[in-house]
Amino acid sequence: MTNARYDVVIVGAGHNGLICAAYLAKAGRKVLVLERNEQVGGAAVTHEFSDGFRVSSCAQWLYQFNPNIRAELKLDQYGYELAAENLSTIALSADSNHLTLSSAELNGASVTESDKKAYQLFIKQMLKFSGILAKASERRIPKLLEANWGDRFALFKLGLEMKLLGKEDMQDLLRIALINIYDVLQENFDNDLLKAALSLDATLGTHMGPRSPNTVFSFLHRRLGEVFGFNGVSVVKGGMSTLSQALANAATANGVEIRTAMPVSRINSTADEVTGVTLANGEVVEASTVVSNADPKTTFKSLLGFQKLETGIIRRVSNIRMQGNVAKLHLALDSLPQFDGLDENQSGQRLIIVSTMDAMERAFNSAKYGEYSAQPVMDISIPTLHDKTLAPEGKHVLSALVQYAPYKLAQDWGSVKEDYAQLLVERIDEFAPGIEEQILSWELLTPVDLEREFHLTGGHWHHGEISLDQIMMTRPFPGATQYAMPLTGLYLCGAGAHPGGGVMGLAGKNSAQEILRSNRSKTNLAGKKENVA
Amino acid sequence: MNKRYDAIVIGAGHNGLTNAAYLAKSGLDVLVLEKNSYIGGATVSRELHQDWLYSNCSYVCSLLRPEITRDLELPRHGLQVVPYGGSVSFCSNGDYFGDYPDHERQYREIARHSIRDANAYERYEADVMKQTRLIRPFLLRTPPDPASLKPRDLKEMKYLMDAFADLGEEGLADTLRFWTMSIADYLNEYFETDVIKAHLAGSGIIGTALGVYSPGTAYVLLHHYMGDVDGTVGAWGFARGGMGAVSDALASSFRSFGGEIRVDSEVEQIIVKGNKAVGVALSSGEEIAANIVVSNLDPKRTFLNIMDEKDLPSDVVSKARNFKIRGSSGKLNIALDGLPTFNGIPKNSPLMQTDMHMLDSLERMERAYDDWKDGTWSADPYVDMLIPSQVDPTMAPPGKHMMTVFVQYAPPQINGRDWTDEDRDAFGKTVIDQIANYSPDFKDLILHCEVRTPREIENEVGLTEGNIFMGELTFDQLLFNRPFPGYAQYRGPISGMYMCSSGTHPGGGVMAAPGANAAREILADLKRPNLVPEAYADD
Amino acid sequence: MRSHDETMMLQTPFHSRVAKACELNQWDEWKGYTTPAAYTEVEQEYFAVRNSTGVFDLSPMTKYRITGADAELYLNKVMTRDVRKLNPDRVGYTIWCNDAGQVMDDGTLFNFGENNYRLCSYTRVMDWLQWSAMGFDVEIIDETADFGALAVQGPTSCAVLKAMGFKGIEKLKPFGISHFPFEDAEVMISRTGFTGDLGYELWVEPPKAITLWDRLFDAGSNLGIRAIGGNALEMVRIEAGFLQAGVDFVPAEETVRIGRSRSPFELGLGWLVDFDKGVFNGRQALLKEKREGSRYAFVFLDVEGNKPAEHSFILKGNKEIGTVTSAAWCPTAKSNIAFAQIESKYANSGENLTAEIYYQTELKWTRLLAKCHVIDSPVFSSPKRRQTPAPDF
Structure with a gap:
């Protein structure tokens, strides 16, 4: 049964899928987006986890979303709204002498003047380095040897950017880009809580501890948001769904057709090219270009099927490391939790429980052996302080990213989930005494749950480890680094592609540019942008 | 001050001697100063038990550049390297995995554990060889400074880039992956059997304060694969008479060019005048003048111990402080009354003459590293153990044996405090118990045992923290970053001062390349013809 | 846990007879097996194949059994030729490539019917076969040691087999497979070989190997039968134009240097590549090579x-x-x-x-x-x- 024909079919209405769709439609392509869930957004959604209590399901902060995309797609017109922005990070201390980190300065935790000075220098230097990464993130990653002129120019510009850092910074970058955050922080700072707080940004969402080499890189990757103009994290009004809905609105306004509750069962292909998709209901949609917003393993293994792929590709795909370590805890609270030493305004900031780098490293040790951390690291948000619509009057939601909770647990997650939730609550209770009594209900999403709910292989929301061996010219795998996959007409537009990441949007935008280029399109994005503007 | 030398080399380790030999060969008047009463540094043979010779630091030979061995006529000066092949890992269930040098025998043995792994090994070998071939030509070259626009640096950068370009687009991506992956992740892409992965992973951690799950350890593996004996890449050998034979041959070669060595002469200070090194002061108070001073000490000792902070640019001092030189290993040298028996293998097995390892899973190896991170030695340690006296009759009396046991992990400090004698003995006991788990008669055969923790290695040999490579082999400290960015071309920060230790490119292992490379730079600065050979062409 | 002894040099199921016949005591190693370079005199052995019957012990040949519901589908992806066209009880010469379209090895594929195949090759490919099997319902077993095999080749070879009592063997077509009862067991005979002449390969389980050898040589005693070693076979295969992996090309995944492997077109084996059959390993690269030309x-x-x-x-x-x-x-x-x-x-x-x-x-x-x-x-x-x-x- 064939009943429709599109230029491009996009599988998955995650934020990258929607962005890719919007750009393609702006350039005049006839685009269909197919989403298996009821609502758009993929992992960038809000859900009701308890009667009247809603929360952003996966990502809870917006901190990397690319501002060009926001402007080019006019998201502000389509419902993009923040409830709070430029939030600081507060590292909680057992003695209530908490440490507040903002982009500009440090406060509390008896931080010395020399640490404060070092912090400013450090943040400034990291921002410079992230700036180079940002440049590389805003376009496809160039090939090094089989480079065309565009790639060569991009490489030349990257080389120039490095040179422009100046000799000392360039040497520093070459030195620290591959090492661990632990050593770099030890070199720069004295305060243990400060070091722990900074190393969280280097390890969150990865299978690495502060002492793992490559964590400086993940720190720089996390800090891309600062280059994009974020001064700390933001909270989306109404939760992440609002952002996704704004993207969907923008896409629709440009002529994209979005069908939700419409799972794709197969990407169809001949031996040499894709031909469209088959839906779970048996319907066949023909298209010469199919874009997958799913992770690379899902794309190749489940949607295309290994039978249709050459063995080298199977080997590459199978070797992508993507086993999540982050669980998500949601608490519906009767009243605002009282964190020792924090006022209400402070409670609305990004609260992190990190103790020391060594403790974090020990927490990671557990993950290596398939155990959850007994002393977990947490990144806590109380969104209801900024957005009352998420909970009934006077009630609150606490949302926390919890690490390390490995996807492959020695036991079955189902049998230990309750114990773990209890452990987590007790951990929070150390800093917010009495919170246990405030809990009306709770939800814990382990990586296994995230895999099931959001179709993320391994429950890994970056669609693959962000580690040096899986980024840039190796993401998602060598031979498939420029969004076009090794099957004509198939593209990847999600976080599994360059530049990876959280809710950033660049993979979606870059892939759209690649698709338009390959179709020898006369309309490029920049030209179209001018026309529309 | 009395006589003024053309050059003084501080430290009679193998790199110091190599460097000195080339300088002397060029006609310079060269003096090597050694603080110990014996030469060799960590490349020594010592009679610490009567009639037994211990290679009590480095213990096997592969990385020693054949170009240098031949050029300095080391065989004529007494060096004989006898290759050995293979290795074995013992399993806790009584089984073992034997890695035979013969390809087919190796295949059959891997296939005994997994047919698929046996076949995958062939692909693994080819893939690792690709990486090895890339790195080998750089061992006898001076790294370029990527931040420099000097013609020579640009030319060397081009040479480097051309080598990478030869890999092809996907090959290049694979190399980037290889250099940034953990050895565990890398091996997981090939093998399914834990003991095989554990066996191969050993080369990824030896001498390194990283675990098998730490990114960057795949490269460390390369460091153990890139040597060769008689052209067989990856092969290892015994120096007849212990590793001291390497130093003795180098010293003899050096002396044949008119060089002078003084032992029991500890340098306290490099004397700097007008931003130029002019000589050294010994701990005895004696001062010796020289036009050039070359330090074979590690970068920390060089810049923080024997140089004055006021003589140095501030960035060098902070870079030296931040230089990572973490002790991670210890060593036991044991005199045995006879040949011990090991679980599963007969005494006439060729595996008896190879490296023996004790851990049979990646997890056990990683847990051994966790202990190090926690500031204590591994309760279930990894060992690389050999009994060279089976091959080398000079090491022990007939029928008796000498065993060398390299142990990982041992931290430079125990829970933040210095090692004590009690710690050392407890560490030794842990290792002996570990070996005895796999060798029932081992304990009864022990006649004498020297236990060396990082403390002993540092105090006796002068390796900071007892780090055998004089600095971690992580990417931030390799190639143009070794020892520090901007100082990777063997020249110190002040005129007339040079570095030639394993703390410089291409790093540790008894390679002699840093010493030779430094000599090439010194001769160039003196506008003398280069005498240091180029690397043999690999095809 | 298997014992230490099994890691020693292997012997084929015919070894006791081979060793006795190997008067020259000239031995080679073939994939870990002891195998004779020559038995008596290379020239006599060569002419036995061309003039009467030569017998070559090919037991060390790597053998994989591939079964399961998707076996045909699976092999069709691995091989460059259309495996669907290989009928039951037929043997096909085949090659397989990596994604870059470079030849990994050549070999013979036996179709026993009902998704039951044997692949014989020079190199070992278990790793590649297993990677390729992801997504297919197949089982792959290394059965190298489970079968002994003798190549019986030359103008009188059919007569020898007839004399052994294999009735109707003369009707077996080239590349055909037939099964005969033998000593309460079975011997499988395929009309295949590496010599360019009339010839057969006999496949038997190890316990029957010695009997097979003895009966074969009894039956052939008046028909010029002679055991031949690797040296004679080398002459025969060059004369007949057969390639040898590791000699005429390097198996693709064993190459270290770029450009040292070869495609089917570059080996004159383009006739084994079938672009009409759908996806197979190397397809995209080979299509490109076909468009752009071979090196x-x-x-x-x-x-x-x-x-x-x-x-x-x-x-x-x-x-x-x-x-x-x-x-x-x-x-x-x-x-x-x-x-x-x-x-x-x-x-x-x-x-x-x-x-x-x-x-x-x-x-x-x-x-x-x-x-x-x-x-x-x-x-x-x-x-x-x-x-x-x-x-x-």
Whole structure:
């Protein structure tokens, strides 16, 4: 049964899928987006986890979303709204002498003047380095040897950017880009809580501890948001769904057709090219270009099927490391939790429980052996302080990213989930005494749950480890680094592609540019942008 | 001050001697100063038990550049390297995995554990060889400074880039992956059997304060694969008479060019005048003048111990402080009354003459590293153990044996405090118990045992923290970053001062390349013809 | 846990008979097995194959059994040829490539029917077969040691088998498979070989191997039967134009240096590539090569004179354009044949080239620039090879 024909079919209405769709439609392509869930957004959604209590399901902060995309797609017109922005990070201390980190300065935790000075220098230097990464993130990653002129120019510009850092910074970058955050922080700072707080940004969402080499890189990757103009994290009004809905609105306004509750069962292909998709209901949609917003393993293994792929590709795909370590805890609270030493305004900031780098490293040790951390690291948000619509009057939601909770647990997650939730609550209770009594209900999403709910292989929301061996010219795998996959007409537009990441949007935008280029399109994005503007 | 030398080399380790030999060969008047009463540094043979010779630091030979061995006529000066092949890992269930040098025998043995792994090994070998071939030509070259626009640096950068370009687009991506992956992740892409992965992973951690799950350890593996004996890449050998034979041959070669060595002469200070090194002061108070001073000490000792902070640019001092030189290993040298028996293998097995390892899973190896991170030695340690006296009759009396046991992990400090004698003995006991788990008669055969923790290695040999490579082999400290960015071309920060230790490119292992490379730079600065050979062409 | 002894050099199921027959005591190693280089005299062994019957123990050949509901589908993806066209009880010559379209090995594929196949190869490919099996319902077992095999080759080979009592063997078509009861068990016979002449391969479980050998040699005693070693086989296979992995090409995944592997087109095996059958490993790369042209070509060369052009450079004028991979004087065809890898543009039938041959007599080395030219087909191809019913001599 064939009943429709599109230029491009996009599988998955995650934020990258929607962005890719919007750009393609702006350039005049006839685009269909197919989403298996009821609502758009993929992992960038809000859900009701308890009667009247809603929360952003996966990502809870917006901190990397690319501002060009926001402007080019006019998201502000389509419902993009923040409830709070430029939030600081507060590292909680057992003695209530908490440490507040903002982009500009440090406060509390008896931080010395020399640490404060070092912090400013450090943040400034990291921002410079992230700036180079940002440049590389805003376009496809160039090939090094089989480079065309565009790639060569991009490489030349990257080389120039490095040179422009100046000799000392360039040497520093070459030195620290591959090492661990632990050593770099030890070199720069004295305060243990400060070091722990900074190393969280280097390890969150990865299978690495502060002492793992490559964590400086993940720190720089996390800090891309600062280059994009974020001064700390933001909270989306109404939760992440609002952002996704704004993207969907923008896409629709440009002529994209979005069908939700419409799972794709197969990407169809001949031996040499894709031909469209088959839906779970048996319907066949023909298209010469199919874009997958799913992770690379899902794309190749489940949607295309290994039978249709050459063995080298199977080997590459199978070797992508993507086993999540982050669980998500949601608490519906009767009243605002009282964190020792924090006022209400402070409670609305990004609260992190990190103790020391060594403790974090020990927490990671557990993950290596398939155990959850007994002393977990947490990144806590109380969104209801900024957005009352998420909970009934006077009630609150606490949302926390919890690490390390490995996807492959020695036991079955189902049998230990309750114990773990209890452990987590007790951990929070150390800093917010009495919170246990405030809990009306709770939800814990382990990586296994995230895999099931959001179709993320391994429950890994970056669609693959962000580690040096899986980024840039190796993401998602060598031979498939420029969004076009090794099957004509198939593209990847999600976080599994360059530049990876959280809710950033660049993979979606870059892939759209690649698709338009390959179709020898006369309309490029920049030209179209001018026309529309 | 009395006589003024053309050059003084501080430290009679193998790199110091190599460097000195080339300088002397060029006609310079060269003096090597050694603080110990014996030469060799960590490349020594010592009679610490009567009639037994211990290679009590480095213990096997592969990385020693054949170009240098031949050029300095080391065989004529007494060096004989006898290759050995293979290795074995013992399993806790009584089984073992034997890695035979013969390809087919190796295949059959891997296939005994997994047919698929046996076949995958062939692909693994080819893939690792690709990486090895890339790195080998750089061992006898001076790294370029990527931040420099000097013609020579640009030319060397081009040479480097051309080598990478030869890999092809996907090959290049694979190399980037290889250099940034953990050895565990890398091996997981090939093998399914834990003991095989554990066996191969050993080369990824030896001498390194990283675990098998730490990114960057795949490269460390390369460091153990890139040597060769008689052209067989990856092969290892015994120096007849212990590793001291390497130093003795180098010293003899050096002396044949008119060089002078003084032992029991500890340098306290490099004397700097007008931003130029002019000589050294010994701990005895004696001062010796020289036009050039070359330090074979590690970068920390060089810049923080024997140089004055006021003589140095501030960035060098902070870079030296931040230089990572973490002790991670210890060593036991044991005199045995006879040949011990090991679980599963007969005494006439060729595996008896190879490296023996004790851990049979990646997890056990990683847990051994966790202990190090926690500031204590591994309760279930990894060992690389050999009994060279089976091959080398000079090491022990007939029928008796000498065993060398390299142990990982041992931290430079125990829970933040210095090692004590009690710690050392407890560490030794842990290792002996570990070996005895796999060798029932081992304990009864022990006649004498020297236990060396990082403390002993540092105090006796002068390796900071007892780090055998004089600095971690992580990417931030390799190639143009070794020892520090901007100082990777063997020249110190002040005129007339040079570095030639394993703390410089291409790093540790008894390679002699840093010493030779430094000599090439010194001769160039003196506008003398280069005498240091180029690397043999690999095809 | 298997014992230590099993890691020693392996022996084929025929070893006791082979060892007795190997009067010269000249041995080679073949994939870990002890295998004779020559039994008595290489020339006699060679002529046994060409004139009567030669018997070669090919038990060390790597053998995989591939079964399961998707076996055909699976093999069709691994192999470059269309495996669906290989009927039950038939054997097909086949090659397989990696994604880059470079040949990993060649081999023979036996279709036992009902998704039950045997793949025989020179190299080991379990790792590749397993990776390729992801997404398919197949089981792959290494059965190298589970079957002994004898190649019985030459003009009287059918007569020998008839004399052994294998009724109707003469009706077996080339590349056909037939099963015969043997000593309460079974022997499988395929009409296949590596010699370019009439010939069979006999497959048997190890306990029956010695009996098979004895009965075979009894039956052949009046028909000129003789055991042959690797040296004679080498002459025969060059004469018949068969490639050998590791000699005429390097299995793709074993290459370390870029550009050292070869595609099917570059090995003259383009006829084994079927683009009409759908996805297979190497398809995209081979389509590209077909569009853009190949770098190299594999050619048969007829070399003047009688000095084998072993390891020779091939020149066009003074320019080096390739090298010889295998070469031999062919006693039956009375030709001096070489296999060579040359730049593809010179691979035209009749192209005149020069082989730079070095040979020595009494330690005197001679450099010979021998004229040679490209020929279309192997110099030996017996019509008996294709005849059914098979002739008696």
